[in-house]
Amino acid sequence: MSDCLGGVDNLRVLASLPAATLHPAFERARIPATALAERVYAAVEIIQIGLVWRISRQAYALPDIDPLVPESAHVSSAAAAGFATPASIRTTGSPTKRVKMSTAVDQLDESEVDLLDGSEIEQSYGNFREAVGADPLVDADPTVEQITAMHTKVLKRNEAPYADFSALCF
Structure with a gap:
């Protein structure tokens, strides 16, 4: 499957x-079953x-989308249910996920910060x-x-770029 993508x-x-991009890949991908045949x-x-x-996508704080449902169904079902579409969520400000500094980089820092969005992570x-x-x-x-935690420590708080990852549990 990776080769098809x-x-x-x-x-x-x-x-x-x-x-x-996943739908065409699903259609093209084949699994070699034997030396003479392959299967879908x-x-x-x-x-x-x-x-x-x-x-x-969830691991990188990107919007959750079902790739098996056509994209047009996402928008129409959300609109029919009275939910905001992804574009309107960005403009109106959706609730932001937060991360506790103590679970990410510093066990002694109990503060919480907003998770960086996808474009900041890519940057x-x-x-x-x-x-x-x-x-x-x-x-x-x-x-x-x-x-997010290191970005906050170094760029926003102007603290030393130190983190203790050894004792943290994820």
Whole structure:
């Protein structure tokens, strides 16, 4: 499946894929069953891939969208139910998720801060890429909460860029 999407090598790249790119990939993807034959993904396998995509988006604070439902159905069902569409949520200000500093970088700091939005997270990765020349290693990729906490400590509070990740439980 990764090959049909252009080579997804980490969770952040998967989260950034638009839902519209998944449908053609589902149709093109084949699983080699034997040396002579291949098979299409079963419905349950497609659902599992969709769930992994949704979880990856949640991990990076991106909006939760069901990739198996056509995009037009998302907007029309939300409007019919009286819910705001994603564009109007951004303009009216949706409730912001918060992160406790004590669970992200500093056990002694009990303050809470607003989680950075997706564009700020992408900017952080862009800054890292510019400084280092590559994305973080998969096993060293920070969480959105850790990026938010360090952003707050260093850029907003002008504190030392120190974090104690050894004793924190996630």
